[in-house]
Structures are given as structure tokens and as C-alpha cells.
Amino acid sequence: MNAGTLLDIASWLLMSAGGVFILVGGIGALRLPDLYTRMHAAGVTDSIAPALILGGLMLQSGLTLATVKLVAILLFLLLTGPTASNALASASLLAGNRTELAKPYSEEDDR
């Protein structure tokens, strides 16, 4: 098989994996019990999924200006996604939304 088909298969794989992670994150955001756990799920869709999907698109577009723009979009998403999650979590904690699911460490947990 030539390089073109190989490239197509590789980008197919990358984008499908990205799609799987996006779905997992979406289902998690809906079904997980608490705000902070939902942020974990949403964070999956903000970091690994754009990397895979945009990576697949970059393989499709080769060495053109479009790839440069895709790299810029990817860098921007990877930089600002976790920052937004951080700001959201800090704001929520400061507003007083404690979570019942995270208990502080105590001696009884070891026994």
C-alpha cells in the first residue's frame, strides 16, 4: 500500500480515537455525581481529544498553511482548556461548593 493510504488509515485511527474520547467525556459530564468529577470528564475532552482529532486533520492536510493554523488551534486549546478548568474549580471552591465525595485523610482509612 502506498503512503497515501497509510496516511488515510493513520488519520482515520487518530480521529476515531479522538471521537471515542469525546463521547466518553460527554457521557461522563452527564452521569458523574459531582461538579468536580464532571470537570475531570470535561477535561478529557479538552486535552487528549483535540490533540487526536487535530492530529488526524494535520495528517490529512500535509505541509501547508492549514497545518500551521491547526497547530495554533491545538496549542491554544491545550493552553486554555486546563486554565479554564482551574479557574472554574477555584471559583466554585471559593463560592463554597464543598464536595461530599472527597473526604480528608484520616487514620481509619488505613485499618
Add this chain to the structure above:
Amino acid sequence: MTIVFSLFLLTLLVVTAVAIVRTSDLFAAVMLSGIFSLMLAATFFLFDAPDVALTEAAVGAGISTVLLLGALSLTAASEHASSRNRVLALFVVITTTLTVIYATFDKPAFGDPAAPIHQHVAPWYFDTTREAIDIPNVVTAVLASFRGYDTLGEVFVVFTAGIGVLFLLGSPGNKPRKSSADARGLRHYLIPRMVGRMLIPFILLFALYVQFHGDFSPGGGFQAGAIFAAAMILYSLLEGEKRALAAVPSAWLHAMIAAGALIYGGVGVVTMLLGGNFLDYSVLSQDPIAGQHLGIILIEAGVGITVAGVLLSVYHAFAARDSS
């Protein structure tokens, strides 16, 4: 296949709109209207209308949500249930909706190449743009040159809206903000501040790129002004109102609001003085095509300056008022 995507998005739009109307918590309604704008921009994009999608994204999804929240922080947070009889209103709305839907039965199908607009008006615009203006983006050519009067009106509408808001709310500098006791805003978090410091120069550069690349790709003055205002709003969120107002003072913003409209009208006056009609850019230079390019650059700059000035002044007017 993109039709399926569009149908999906349109259904989501209807669901969101119903949710906005039904909820009584106004903050939730503002969030949902942000989602509405996002999906509307995606729908415009799927309909192959990128300029509109970019403007909707820049203005509707970001800045509108921010300004609505600013207004909400000055007023109540939930809607009082109205006790009036709404049957008459419901009847009027349903009748009007059915009439409008019935009126669309006579329209040509979506994207039909045999529709009258694609036989007469669109080919004329394409041909004349290639001959007389020679830029790849026909939307910018139509907006800036063929329908320059309309865009002049739009700039003055934005200008008037900005002046109206400033009259109602006052500009910062007159009313110093009372600092709240619990001042743990974004400017006290390290991570958003550092990331913001890295990003703001690139966002400003991107605004300039969108401004000047409007001839060749989707973009132009409105979008660039909104992105510029968004960058300065980010700076104001991360570094505080005082430093943001020190960086771009209110006097500059007022000057920007007036300067943009002045540039646009000024180009029209200059073309009249040079012997052409009002806003006929061909007389601006020896070569008519170069004159058109120069005219489009100048008026797009005027649009961008006014839009940026108005959006930023309105944001500062909201943010500098204390809510208690």
C-alpha cells in the same frame, strides 16, 4: 450529509430557545443564550456563511454574554412570574408564525441554482468584483464597496449605541469603584494570569490579522474590533480594572469611538472633494482598483476602531459600577 448536522444543530437551537424562555433563573438564561449563540454560529458555518459565523461568534457568544452578565449583576437574579393573561399574546404569536411559515412555501429551495437571486444579482456582483475591485472575498467587496452606505449606517448605529450606554451608565473615571472586602478575583490566581500574559499579545496580533485579511478570507472590521475588545477585556479581568484603565484610558476609548466613524465619513467626504460620488473609492488613486483597495482598507479600519471602542467602553461602564 452536512444537512444532517445542520438539522441536528437547528433542533438543539429550538430546545435551547425553549429552555431560555421557560427558566426563571436569569443567570441560567444568560448561560443558555451563550450556548444559543455558539450553536447559531456553527449553523451559519455549516450553511457556508463564514463571515456571519465569525461575527456571531465574536460578538454574540463572547461579548454579549459578558455584557448581559454585567447588567444582571446590577439587577435582580430571577424573573418575577407574570400574572397577566397570556392567551391573547399566544394567539398572536401562533398566527404570525403560521403565516410566516406559509409564506416560505413560495420561496425557492435552499441553495437552488435556478433561484432568481443566483441568475441576476449574484453573477453581477461576482463579475463586477473581479473587474472593478479585484479582491477574493466578495462578501467584503459587497459590504465595503457596493453597499458602503449600509455599512456607514451600521457604524453610526454602533456609535449611537455606545454613546447611549455611556450616557446611561456613565464612564469610569467619574465613579471610582468601591473595592469589595473579599477581593479574591481572577487577578489573585497565578495560573490564569500567567496564561493570560502569554496569550494577550497573540490575541491582539490575531485581531490585526483578521482586520487586514478581510479582503482575502473571512474577516473584516466588525470581527477584528470584537476580538480586540475581547483581548482587552481579558486583560481587565486578569489584571484588574485600575490597570486596564491605566493601559487604555477612557479618554482614548471615547476618541476611538468617534475616530472610527469620523474616518468612515471622512473617506466619503474626501472622495467627494476629489470629484467622485460620496464613498466612490475609485477616485482615491490613479488606478481605480488601487483606489478601491485603499478605500476598503480605510473604512474597515474605521469600523474596527469604532466597534472596539464601543464594546470596551460599554464593558468598562458595567464593570466599574459597584453592584451593592
Add this chain to the structure above:
Amino acid sequence: MYYVVGFALIVTMVLALIRALLGPSVYDRVLAVNMIGTKTVLLLSVTSFILGRPDFLDLALAYALINFIGVLAVLEFFRDRASDRRSQDEERS
């Protein structure tokens, strides 16, 4: 190939919308708006390849920007309300 990813993105946007409608606290809704924003960026990128117009990627970049700034602005305004309400409660008690 692109349609599969586009479909996954739209399904996730529906799920996030349900979270925005359900979310008991206002921060759940902010989370949902942020998610829909980033999914829209990816949807725009994929669609620009479907339509064969790579110069539409500028829109996706502008979108990502606006989404980020919008979320931070929303959090700042909520922080203002929460702190004002807390200082009012402290004054009253």
C-alpha cells in the same frame, strides 16, 4: 471519516446541553457552556475539511479565543455576586 467525528461531536454537544439544562448549580452550567464551546471549535475544524475550505480555520481560532474569554468573564461576575452576597450575610449576622 470526518462525518463519524462530526457525529460524535454533535452527540457530545447534546449531552453537554442536557447538563446545562439539568445542572443544579450555576457552575455546572458554566462547565457545560465551556464544553460546548470547545466542541464547536473542533466541529468547525472538522467541517472546514469537509467543505474543503481550509481558510475557515481562522474562525475556529477566533472561536476558541472567545470561548475562553467568555468563561473567565462569567466566573469573574459570579465571583462578584458570591462575594457581595457573603459580605452582605456577614454584615447582617
